[in-house]
Amino acid sequence: MARRVHIVGGGLSGLSAAVEIAGSGQHVIVHEAGPACGGRARSYEDRKLGCRIDNGNHLLLTANDAVFRYLGLIGALDTLQGPDQPIFPFVDLEKPCHWTLDLSMGRIPWWVFSATRRVPGMRLGELLSLKRLIDASPTQVVSERLLPGEFSRRLLDPFSISALNTPSDVASAALLGHVVNESLAKGGRACLPRFPKVGLSESLVDPALAHLAVLHGEVRTGRRVTGIETQAGRVTALVFPDERIAVGEDDAVILAVTAPVAAGLLKDALPDLVVPDEFESIFNAHFRLARAPMPLGSFAKTRFLGVVGAVTEWVFLKNDIVSVTVSAANRYAARDPEELGRQIWGEVRKALDGLLDAPLPPEPPLQRLVWEKRATFAATPAQLKRRPPARTGLSNLALAGDWTATGLPATIDGSIRSGVAAARALGLRGSVPG
Numbered sequence: 082m083a084r085r086v087h088i089v090g091g092g093l094s095g096l097s098a099a100v101e102i103a104g105s106g107q108h109v110i111v112h113e114a115g116p117a118c119g120g121r122a123r124s125y126e127d128r129k130l131g132c133r134i135d136n137g138n139h140l141l142l143t144a145n146d147a148v149f150r151y152l153g154l155i156g157a158l159d160t161l162q163g164p165d166q167p168i169f170p171f172v173d174l175e176k177p178c179h180w181t182l183d184l185s186m187g188r189i190p191w192w193v194f195s196a197t198r199r200v201p202g203m204r205l206g207e208l209l210s211l212k213r214l215i216d217a218s219p220t221q222v223v224s225e226r227l228l229p230g231e232f233s234r235r236l237l238d239p240f241s242i243s244a245l246n247t248p249s250d251v252a253s254a255a256l257l258g259h260v261v262n263e264s265l266a267k268g269g270r271a272c273l274p275r276f277p278k279v280g281l282s283e284s285l286v287d288p289a290l291a292h293l294a295v296l297h298g299e300v301r302t303g304r305r306v307t308g309i310e311t312q313a314g315r316v317t318a319l320v321f322p323d324e325r326i327a328v329g330e331d332d333a334v335i336l337a338v339t340a341p342v343a344a345g346l347l348k349d350a351l352p353d354l355v356v357p358d359e360f361e362s363i364f365n366a367h368f369r370l371a372r373a374p375m376p377l378g379s380f381a382k383t384r385f386l387g388v389v390g391a392v393t394e395w396v397f398l399k400n401d402i403v404s405v406t407v408s409a410a411n412r413y414a415a416r417d418p419e420e421l422g423r424q425i426w427g428e429v430r431k432a433l434d435g436l437l438d439a440p441l442p443p444e445p446p447l448q449r450l451v452w453e454k455r456a457t458f459a460a461t462p463a464q465l466k467r468r469p470p471a472r473t474g475l476s477n478l479a480l481a482g483d484w485t486a487t488g489l490p491a492t493i494d495g496s497i498r499s500g501v502a503a504a505r506a507l508g509l510r511g512s513v514p515g
């Protein structure tokens with residue numbers, strides 16, 4: 082009989098592990114607690130808005146190699162969209178000004194010498210901040226490595242908050258330095274922004290499920306693992322509320338759940354397992370307009386806009402839906418979400434003024450506010466030390482998840498890499514050559 086590989090958790094890390102292993106003659110079974118796969122990156126039918134939306138806007142860069150490899154494996158490379166130039170339109174609502182960051186395609190940053198392509202008000206000396214981040218020690222935080230000035234305020238600080246989902250005064254400078262090395266330092270070709278044409282599930286989840294189905298992988302939703310039995314240093318059974326599945330001698334398990342769930346399931350088997358235990362939230366406000374407006378200028382090419390000097394950080398336009406992302410949102414935990422939503426609508430109207438074919442109405446339209454309380458672990462120097470590797474003290478169990486030691490922040494790229502690392506930690510190779 083084929084060896085069985087149980088994957089607990091059908092988020093992107095679990096699906097990545099499943100895709101990695103499927104096709105190898107091993108029988109892959111994904112057990113997902115929720116009604117659908119996708120975890121923290123999913124699309125769903127929103128009854129209030131009367132349409133399908135993503136739980137939150139997700140932005141990828143062409144630098145996210147693991148994502149593109151995964152999309153290639155599942156045949157979904159053409160489901161992403163984005164401009165063919167590395168451009169990022171911004172508006173500053175505090176010191177009013179619009180600009181478009183227009184990076185050079187190659188590694189030589191010619192853009193910094195052009196007043197129309199760089200960040201307004203930046204001094205060339207501020208570029209040293211990038212080197213200071215790359216050279217940061219593991220204990221330093223982002224704010225102590227940024228030189229004061231408009232390059233930091235208008236670009237590096239917002240970039241840090243979005244990439245690490247952690248305020249700059251506590252976020253790891255070394256981790257941001259790694260992100261800079263993998264993106265900006267490689268030039269604009271690595272920084273082309275990408276996001277799903279239709280939705281997160283249509284790009285990252287549904288094609289993976291179709292791929293697994295062809296390879297006879299099983300995906301069981303509504304299946305919450307409530308216990309893991311072990312004996313003699315290996316997993317021997319997975320426990321569900323209504324069932325116990327024996328894990329055979331040759332079978333393996335990949336635990337691709339969130340950090341607190343993994344720690345809970347393994348508290349008896351691996352009492353010394355340390356995982357991240359501080360989290361940051363993300364606030365998303367989705368507004369459904371009466372009609373789809375026409376975007377103008379560089380906003381027409383990107384359909385997203387960075388906002389500085391406001392609660393709003395990124396505005397995305399998808400047909401008649403305007404969605405706003407606010408990262409590291411624990412800062413606003415004391416605020417009433419409805420009131421926050423009203424403030425954000427006021428900021429959106431100002432930010433998009435002149436970027437749409439007609440002004441937005443003063444009153445907020447139909448809205449859905451989604452506050453993901455544990456969107457990611459807090460990327461502080463102390464929390465990074467708590468990220469465990471894929472390999473565990475149990476011979477047939479590996480860990481996956483954006484919180485494991487991927488070397489990346491908690492992102493789609495990190496979760497997909499973690500699934501690959503877990504498969505490799507168990508010596509499992511499948512549809513992937515090399």
Ligand SMILES: Cc1cc2nc3c(=O)[nH]c(=O)nc-3n(C[C@H](O)[C@H](O)[C@H](O)COP(=O)(O)OP(=O)(O)OC[C@H]3O[C@@H](n4cnc5c(N)ncnc54)[C@H](O)[C@@H]3O)c2cc1C
Pocket residue numbers: 089090091092093094095112113114115118119120121122136137138139140141304305306307337338339342363365453455456457481482483484491492493494496
């Ligand atoms: C609002 C928001 C915006 C984001 N924006 C970006 C972005 O712009 N770019 C980017 O790269 N990343 C972004 N991220 C991060 C990205 O979504 C995550 O890093 C990624 O989706 C995590 O995937 P995962 O598989 O590691 O974890 P999860 O998605 O959390 O998957 C874990 C899965 O395990 C299941 N599960 C839990 N317990 C059990 C159990 N006992 N039994 C069975 N199943 C169980 C859960 O239901 C879930 O499906 C964002 C995240 C959020 C929330």
